[in-house]
Amino acid sequence: MTEKVKVRIDGEVIAATPGQTILEVARANNKYIPALCYMEGLSAVGACRLCMVEVSGVARLLPACTTPVQEGLAVVTSSPQLQSHRKIALELLFAERNHVCAVCVSSGHCELQALAQDHGVTHVRYPYNYPRLTVDTTHPRYVLDHNRCVLCSRCVRTCAEIEGAHVWDIAGRGIHSRLVSELQRPWGEATTCTSCGKCVQACPTGAMAEKGWGVEEMTKQPAVLSRLTSMREGQ
Amino acid sequence: MANSLVTALPHPEDQDLIDRIIGDQAGRPGALLGILEKLQDHNPHKYLPMETLEYVAARTGVPQSQVYGVATFYALFNLEPQGTHTVAICRGTACHTRGSRALLERVKLQLGLQEASDGADKLTLTTPDRHFTIRTVACFGQCALAPVVEVDHAIRGHVKEQALMREVDALRKERAR
Numbered sequence: 001m002t003e004k005v006k007v008r009i010d011g012e013v014i015a016a017t018p019g020q021t022i023l024e025v026a027r028a029n030n031k032y033i034p035a036l037c038y039m040e041g042l043s044a045v046g047a048c049r050l051c052m053v054e055v056s057g058v059a060r061l062l063p064a065c066t067t068p069v070q071e072g073l074a075v076v077t078s079s080p081q082l083q084s085h086r087k088i089a090l091e092l093l094f095a096e097r098n099h100v101c102a103v104c105v106s107s108g109h110c111e112l113q114a115l116a117q118d119h120g121v122t123h124v125r126y127p128y129n130y131p132r133l134t135v136d137t138t139h140p141r142y143v144l145d146h147n148r149c150v151l152c153s154r155c156v157r158t159c160a161e162i163e164g165a166h167v168w169d170i171a172g173r174g175i176h177s178r179l180v181s182e183l184q185r186p187w188g189e190a191t192t193c194t195s196c197g198k199c200v201q202a203c204p205t206g207a208m209a210e211k212g213w214g215v216e217e218m219t220k221q222p223a224v225l226s227r228l229t230s231m232r233e234g235q
Numbered sequence: 236m237a238n239s240l241v242t243a244l245p246h247p248e249d250q251d252l253i254d255r256i257i258g259d260q261a262g263r264p265g266a267l268l269g270i271l272e273k274l275q276d277h278n279p280h281k282y283l284p285m286e287t288l289e290y291v292a293a294r295t296g297v298p299q300s301q302v303y304g305v306a307t308f309y310a311l312f313n314l315e316p317q318g319t320h321t322v323a324i325c326r327g328t329a330c331h332t333r334g335s336r337a338l339l340e341r342v343k344l345q346l347g348l349q350e351a352s353d354g355a356d357k358l359t360l361t362t363p364d365r366h367f368t369i370r371t372v373a374c375f376g377q378c379a380l381a382p383v384v385e386v387d388h389a390i391r392g393h394v395k396e397q398a399l400m401r402e403v404d405a406l407r408k409e410r411a412r
Binding site for chain 1: 292298301302303304
């Protein structure tokens with residue numbers, strides 16, 4: 001057994017294993033830190049900036065999902081400043097694409113929607129970007145709607161790390177970033193896709209869905225994918 | 236090799252070249268960037284055709300989506316054929332206030348080019364005869380010389396519309412000869 005380090009999360013002293021991240025320690029001890037791009041069992045990328053926490057002695061906010069714990073670390077997971085930052089991050093996600101919950105298959109089961117409700121996002125203070133985006137319906141079983149994509153890259157990592165196919169990646173840069181399959185081939189024509197549907201299960205919004213579901217009907221089980229990784233590690 | 240996945244192959248001579256370039260860089264972390272850069276440099280039209288990207292992916296074992304991601308992330312890679320002459324107009328703040336938009340519009344008009352409406356930050360337009368490519372650049376770092384235009388890799392400062400038009404005209408005539 002490796003030596004434990006003592007960290008303080010919201011005042012409570014917790015024994016953690018070196019190498020764990022703040023988010024992992026917090027989740028293991030029932031401390032809630034919101035996150036969108038983090039998924040248990042996948043590598044962490046720190047893309048959504050919702051898990052930002054205050055660490056004593058550090059002037060700036062740090063992402064909990066990529067910051068490893070150290071002896072004596074003291075973390076604050078919620079404060080007016082953090083709440084305001086998280087709200088801004090969520091509003092920017094809404095402003096960037098065309099998120100219309102009323103017509104979305106994932107409404108009611110959407111992580112973005114749930115986070116917005118938790119953080120009291122009643123309106124978006126920024127002008128909407130209204131990008132003109134496509135919907136890829138070429139796959140026989142699944143559909144990809146770029147309008148609802150938040151670029152969390154959970155599908156990219158699920159496909160690369162769990163399925164091992166690496167069909168997806170993010171192309172372009174900044175506001176022009178888009179999810180692409182292979183060399184921007186339509187999903188249905190992707191030669192490496194195994195049609196396993198893991199990316200669909202990993203997607204936190206309605207960007208990826210199974211065909212044949214109506215509004216509010218698409219539910220997903222990302223936890224199954226996380227379990228898959230932990231079972232493989234146990235082997 | 237995973238060649239069975241390749242749907243369109245580059246020319247056999249190009250395949251040799253690609254294999255050689257990959258061989259030089261093989262195994263080094265981040266080799267993909269160097270490979271793509273060399274390949275673009277060797278291309279007569281200074282761009283990376285889709286077949287090349289597909290072939291590189293099959294040969295290096297890097298997933299196609301990742302190759303595509305790298306090629307679209309870096310502004311230095313072109314996925315479209317480039318013109319013989321390049322006119323790069325700075326659209327940074329300093330150059331903007333000194334009239335770089337007018338320069339851009341003027342050159343576009345002169346070469347009969349129309350802006351594609353995809354709204355990308357980086358504007359790259361090539362004439363149908365592939366003689367000229369005009370592109371915008373965020374900043375050359377020569378703001379004291381604003382407005383700055385780069386013609387075939389030579390920086391020009393304090394560019395005036397008339398001077399730029401004369402320069403483009405000269406390059407045009409060069410081809411006529």
